[in-house]
Amino acid sequence: MNIKNYINGKFLPPIANGWIDNFNPAIGEVYGQIPNSTKEDVEKAVEAAEKAFPSWITTTLEERSKILSKIADLILEKLDFLAAAESKDNGKPISLAKAVDIPRAASNFQFFANAITQFSSEAYESVGLNAINFTLRQPLGIVGCISPWNLPLYLFTWKIAPAIAAGNCVIAKPSEITPMTAYLLGEICTEAGLPKGVLNIVHGLGTSTGQAIVEHPNIKAISFTGGTKTGAHIASIAAPMFKKLSLELGGKNPNIIFADCDYNKMLETTVRSSFANQGQICLCGSRIFVEETIYEKFKKDFIKKVSELKVGNPSETNTNIGALVSKQHLEKVKSYIDLAAQENTEILFGGNRVVVENSENGYYLQPTIIEVKDNKCRLNQEEIFGPVVTIMSFKTDEEALTLANDTKYGLSATLWTNNLNRTMQFAKQLHTGIVWVNTWMLRDLRTPFGGQKDSGIGREGGFEALRFFTEPKNICIKY
Ligand SMILES: NC(=O)C1=CN([C@@H]2O[C@H](COP(=O)(O)OP(=O)(O)OC[C@H]3O[C@@H](n4cnc5c(N)ncnc54)[C@H](O)[C@@H]3O)[C@@H](O)[C@H]2O)C=CC1
Numbered sequence: 001m002n003i004k005n006y007i008n009g010k011f012l013p014p015i016a017n018g019w020i021d022n023f024n025p026a027i028g029e030v031y032g033q034i035p036n037s038t039k040e041d042v043e044k045a046v047e048a049a050e051k052a053f054p055s056w057i058t059t060t061l062e063e064r065s066k067i068l069s070k071i072a073d074l075i076l077e078k079l080d081f082l083a084a085a086e087s088k089d090n091g092k093p094i095s096l097a098k099a100v101d102i103p104r105a106a107s108n109f110q111f112f113a114n115a116i117t118q119f120s121s122e123a124y125e126s127v128g129l130n131a132i133n134f135t136l137r138q139p140l141g142i143v144g145c146i147s148p149w150n151l152p153l154y155l156f157t158w159k160i161a162p163a164i165a166a167g168n169c170v171i172a173k174p175s176e177i178t179p180m181t182a183y184l185l186g187e188i189c190t191e192a193g194l195p196k197g198v199l200n201i202v203h204g205l206g207t208s209t210g211q212a213i214v215e216h217p218n219i220k221a222i223s224f225t226g227g228t229k230t231g232a233h234i235a236s237i238a239a240p241m242f243k244k245l246s247l248e249l250g251g252k253n254p255n256i257i258f259a260d261c262d263y264n265k266m267l268e269t270t271v272r273s274s275f276a277n278q279g280q281i282c283l284c285g286s287r288i289f290v291e292e293t294i295y296e297k298f299k300k301d302f303i304k305k306v307s308e309l310k311v312g313n314p315s316e317t318n319t320n321i322g323a324l325v326s327k328q329h330l331e332k333v334k335s336y337i338d339l340a341a342q343e344n345t346e347i348l349f350g351g352n353r354v355v356v357e358n359s360e361n362g363y364y365l366q367p368t369i370i371e372v373k374d375n376k377c378r379l380n381q382e383e384i385f386g387p388v389v390t391i392m393s394f395k396t397d398e399e400a401l402t403l404a405n406d407t408k409y410g411l412s413a414t415l416w417t418n419n420l421n422r423t424m425q426f427a428k429q430l431h432t433g434i435v436w437v438n439t440w441m442l443r444d445l446r447t448p449f450g451g452q453k454d455s456g457i458g459r460e461g462g463f464e465a466l467r468f469f470t471e472p473k474n475i476c477i478k479y
């Protein structure tokens, strides 16, 4: 099936007629093509957005909210269809796409449909000076949203929904590796009555289409989720142009387990935080640190639980671990497993490719547990972004905290303990944007979401996102 760009409410082929193959990772075969868009396509999208902006900026909040709600309803109506498309495009289990990805895409629209009606400007009475200040929060104009392949519709809509709710017009690019549900979203937006040009979806490679979006002088802000290297490159172009930037980048998140935790709950959640979505979530707890007194027990129980996970074709409902997203990514992840031999570490479970019946060319890999002795090893310092976790023991709170913070990344951390004092000490001293205690990936869309250090800058979610997609302008009136 051939995907097209969605520009000015129309589905258009790329101007230069260049196309890229789209793969089904479950079987390792091409199943369609997507536009390899050029600067000219991006220019056309920007023109459409500029034309739509004067009307969209004056559309009432109630009307914007109604359209966003309608998009959310339509996503839910088409849940099974969208989940099947997402699973085929990405390799993730259909059960996960149905339970998480597509419902969350709908929630993103519903959440910002509501949030925009509650977003308000601030006012400051300058007492004694006979003046009043108030701050307008005006949409930026045309903004760029660039999203990755791991949670395709989930993250694409996480950016688009607040951007359009706040009154901007959007040029959006999904990952060229997983473009399908973004394409289908275009149809949904038209059906929901989103005016043409408010959302424009341009498909193509990061280095050409993505780069053209970042470089375009009329695009005022870039909201990006993806790899840290790419984020740094985008910043090097956008920062000198004084664009607003939100960068949600990689992670190497610690999962710190103390002996006083609720063990069964921890074990079950740790399996999920390690291997959900084939470990391809920036929030996955890929470095597991376990208190020495329960280390051997944890090791045995964790290996047992992980060995019960079914690696299989993502379209089967009992599959726990589907295919990795691409051949190139499979090779990258495998290269890290191969490092184990060089780094004085031991593979406790997994480490090999899996051949799935009738899908022999699919990109399957066993969930893999590696025991490491030193947090400085590359396996513990570099983002693998696959079904690979390391485990290591610690003795004291201080040691655990040092290990957790000893990384260039700072996205999230998970802490398992029932000790309140320890919880507060870690909460204050972990160098991450998010700390989960006795849970993982429990999401409340109002909360600030993002990382410190090489995990990025800015926060998504709730009013933080609406603030990012608006420019504050202060008005001071003397009376
Ligand atoms: N959410 C996360 O934290 C993610 C992290 N990654 C990490 O990054 C590594 C590389 O994965 P990639 O697929 O190469 O991710 P990437 O960071 O290159 O891709 C993310 C998005 O950025 C676009 N992009 C790439 N280069 C660009 C440029 N110069 N200008 C504008 N847009 C550009 C891509 O087309 C895609 O839409 C992964 O192995 C993983 O470690 C990848 C995806 C998501």
Ligand SMILES: O=C(O)/C=C/C=C(\O)C(=O)O
Residues within 6 Å of the ligand: 148, 150, 151, 155, 158, 225, 226, 248, 280, 281, 282, 283, 443, 449
């Ligand atoms: O917003 C969320 O709930 C999750 C976001 C996950 C990512 O940004 C990621 O994996 O890249």
